[in-house]
Every structure is written in C-alpha cells, then in structure tokens.
Amino acid sequence: MILLLAGTTEARILAGYMAEAGIKTVASLAGATRTPLAMAVETRVGGFGGDAGFEAYLDATGITAVIDATHPFAAQITARTARICAGRGLPYLRYERPGWRSRPGDAWHEVADYAGLSTIIPVGARVFLATGRQSLTQMAHLADRQLICRVIDPPEAPFPYPNGEYVIGRPPFSEGKELETLRALKPDWMVVKNAGGASGRAKLDAARQLGISVAMIARPAVPAGIERREQMLDALEWAAAHGRT
Incomplete structure (x- = not known):
C-alpha cells in the first residue's frame, strides 16, 4: 500500500x-x-x-x-x-x-524568506497576505503595515496585530474573482509563497492587471x-x- x-x-x-x-x-x-x-x-x-x-x-x-x-x-x-x-x-x-515564473508586466520582488519582507515593503503599506493563517506567526516585523490575511475557515481569535483583518475565501479562485477581491481591498502589495499551480496563478495575473507589487517568497x-x-x-x-x- x-x-x-x-x-x-x-x-x-x-x-x-x-x-x-x-x-x-x-x-x-x-x-x-x-x-x-x-x-x-x-x-x-x-x-x-x-x-x-x-x-x-x-x-x-x-x-x-x-x-x-x-x-x-x-x-x-x-x-x-x-x-x-x-x-x-x-x-x-x-x-x-x-514553481511560478514571472511574465512581462509582473512587478515581482523575490525574497528568500518571511524575514526579507520588511526590507521591500514600506512602512504603512496596505498588504494582502495570500500566505495563509499559519504564516501570521512570521509577520510580527510587518505589524506597522496594514495587513489583510485571507483564510479558508472563519478565525477563532482576533487578528494578532494592529491594523489587521481577515478575509474568508475557499480556493480555487478565478482571475475574475481575484480581480473583484483586490479591487475591493485595494492593497499596495501582495505577499505570496511560490507554491506554483495553475489555480493559484489567478491572483498573480490579477495583481499584474492592477499594478500591484508582489513579494514572492522563494521555496525552501x-x-x-x-x-x-x-x-x-x-x-x-x-x-x-x-x-x-
């Protein structure tokens, strides 16, 4: 077996x-x-x-x-x-x-790990975290940014940092749905792990259309x-x- x-x-x-x-x-x-x-x-x-x-x-x-x-x-x-x-x-x-590869028009900025995010995302920026609930423990150094974390299940506890909020959504998401979400949330930056996959690519295509900068965390x-x-x-x-x- x-x-x-x-x-x-x-x-x-x-x-x-x-x-x-x-x-x-x-x-x-x-x-x-x-x-x-x-x-x-x-x-x-x-x-x-x-x-x-x-x-x-x-x-x-x-x-x-x-x-x-x-x-x-x-x-x-x-x-x-x-x-x-x-x-x-x-x-x-x-x-x-x-893994994903950038295309013309993408504004990707690759970092090796979560720690590198604070070196490229400005203080006060509005940041959409497409990295899941578990990644929040790694985001204390971004607490002076406005964080929006997308999760699958409704949270059982308050957001762990000031100026932060959860949004609920279950993948897969179409490009149209991602455009709708990003237009509503108006982030300056999106944080993404280079997970690869066709369905997850939609958020990156939407970010390119809207001119949103992407912090791309490299794979371990x-x-x-x-x-x-x-x-x-x-x-x-x-x-x-x-x-x-």
Whole structure:
C-alpha cells in the first residue's frame, strides 16, 4: 500500500488517478482545514505524533512506498519523511508542482524568506497576505503595515496585530474573482509563497492587471538526493511501479 501525503490540489487529483488505476492507497491530511475536499481513496486526518508515531504507523499499516505530495513549503514534513524512508529503505517520491515564473508586466520582488519582507515593503503599506493563517506567526516585523490575511475557515481569535483583518475565501479562485477581491481591498502589495499551480496563478495575473507589487517568497530547499517528479503522469507511473494491486 502507498501512503500519499496530501493536502494539495495535485495530491487530490493524483489520488483519483491512483484509485482508477487500482493502486492501493491511503491518503494522509494534516487536518489544517476543517472541511477538506473528499479524496478518492481511504483517508486519515491528523498528525502522526513525531518521528516515532510516523514509524509506528508505517509498521502497523504495511506501507510499501510513500509519495509526498504536500505543499511545496511543507519543508519539515518533507525532510522528516525523506529521512525516515531512507533509513528504512522505503521507496520515497517527492511530487511537487513546478514553481511560478514571472511574465512581462509582473512587478515581482523575490525574497528568500518571511524575514526579507520588511526590507521591500514600506512602512504603512496596505498588504494582502495570500500566505495563509499559519504564516501570521512570521509577520510580527510587518505589524506597522496594514495587513489583510485571507483564510479558508472563519478565525477563532482576533487578528494578532494592529491594523489587521481577515478575509474568508475557499480556493480555487478565478482571475475574475481575484480581480473583484483586490479591487475591493485595494492593497499596495501582495505577499505570496511560490507554491506554483495553475489555480493559484489567478491572483498573480490579477495583481499584474492592477499594478500591484508582489513579494514572492522563494521555496525552501529540497533535501539533496531524493527522487522527485513535477508532472502528474510521471508521479502516477512511479505509483503504479511501486503499489499496483
């Protein structure tokens, strides 16, 4: 059985293909979203409980291979999974969609991490954070900007910084919807993680049309020496070779 570490649109699509191909699969979701979209395969929700919990799960379920299709910025999950699989001699694949590339008319400013945002975004700027609720813990150095954070689920606590607010929205968003949102919010800057993906590109296209500056956070480094795929069919082929029933 293949363990599919999911949580991305691509992982959900891949799970559907794996189900159609008769590849015995269990998908794992971290549980960050309260009402995740359904998967086409058996699904578990929640963390494993650290290294020991993950290893115990692998032993208990007879997993024969792991496909890590988590978010491109889930660096800790990827590093841990790759390390444990290597130690066990368990086949491991990192499936990661290609990153975005700028186009003519884009006003992108790349930074290596969250810390670099304060070096390019002026004090007092109105900033649309398209980086999710969990990223707010990394934004204290932007507290003297006007922050707007888009989240999927309604917040359970007040915004953590002054001059800040949440907006609720569940992806995917069309370019038209993103234009509508940005025109209403009127941000000077948008903060985006270079997650890649066709659906997420809409906000960048909308920002280009409206002349909004984009602070693009570069992806974290992937552990050296691991097997990687960027194309869906390549990942499906790997899954078929390691888990067809």
